[in-house]
Amino acid sequence: MKLVVQPQFIDQKKEIETILTNFNNQGTLLVKGSRNTIKIFRLNDELLNIKAFKKPNLLNSFVYRFIRDSKAKRSYNYALRLLNNDIGTPKPIAFAEFANGMGLGKSFYVCEHIATEYTYRDLVENPNLDNHEEILRAFTVFCYKLHEAGVEFKDHSPGNTLIKINADNSYSFYLVDLNRMQFHAQMSFEKRMYNLRRLTPKKEMIAVMANQYAKLYTQKTEQEIFDLLWNLTSEFQMKFHRKQRFKKRIKFWKK
Incomplete structure (x- = not known):
């Protein structure tokens, strides 16, 4: 697993890695879509909103590993750019990518969970x-x-x-x-x-x-x-x- 974590969460990197490893069996389901799944997890005092992206097809698996950034990495980087422009988005915490042979397997985007009306x-x-x-x-x-x-x-x-x-x-x-x-x-x-x-x-x-x-x-x-x-x-x-x-x-x- 490649796991990139925001500096303020670096001490909790191991816990985040454990959460992602157990994503399928734990957490509170928020969205179950045909392509992606979103669950909520607690990390100490923080609620994490974790989006699991569906494993891409064979071509995109290769593309997302070697040519183009994965959806998880783009979500993470774009969130940082939005916040730098003072545009609202849940605080990015981490992204993870699992290699699958010569391509990308599953990937995850982790951000804060915001309760809104x-x-x-x-x-x-x-x-x-x-x-x-x-x-x-x-x-x-x-x-x-x-x-x-x-x-x-x-x-x-x-x-x-x-x-x-x-x-x-x-x-x-x-x-x-x-x-x-x-x-x-x-x-x-x-x-x-x-x-x-x-x-x-x-x-x-x-x-x-x-x-x-x-x-x-x-x-x-x-x-x-x-x-x-x-x-x-x-x-x-x-x-x-x-x-x-x-x-x-x-x-x-x-x-």
Whole structure:
């Protein structure tokens, strides 16, 4: 196992290694997906959130070991870059990679576990949520800050932003599922809007986001922001639902 640990956790490296070795049999299950599994473990006074990435196929196994960084390593490094830019994400603690012959086997990303009240998906699914518009506007400010830092979060989808209500009733936002990112010196208007296209299919939410974004991004009018974001959102939704219908047909014919 290759295990890289943040300096403040170096004294607990052996315990982290033991947790990862026993990942399948211990811990509290948080997410069991078709590709990845997330569990929570306690390490002294710290709660660890550990994501186990599925063993890649033969080609990617070779690529992730010798050519490109693994998803676990990218998640770890991207988290550090986000925090260096004062962008919220759970504190990275470690990543681990298991060799498998000439390739990469399983890999793990370890970060702090943050208990939050909502994700962005809650805003989409519950329009009657307390302070809905206030949270949505604060989230849009967070997205603007992300773009100003040149961060293109390629998995900017409803479940990948955690929302925490602070003691002073302000809001903190934390990005998760970090392994697909690109960093730019500057982001164009088109790239900014394209980055937001997956978040919500609701026109009224797009209108609020366009209004708030326009207060910060003065190069474009509110109408220009709304028009492009709504067009990109509509195009994404059309492609998404077409893909879902295709998958259903495939499943039907396999029966």
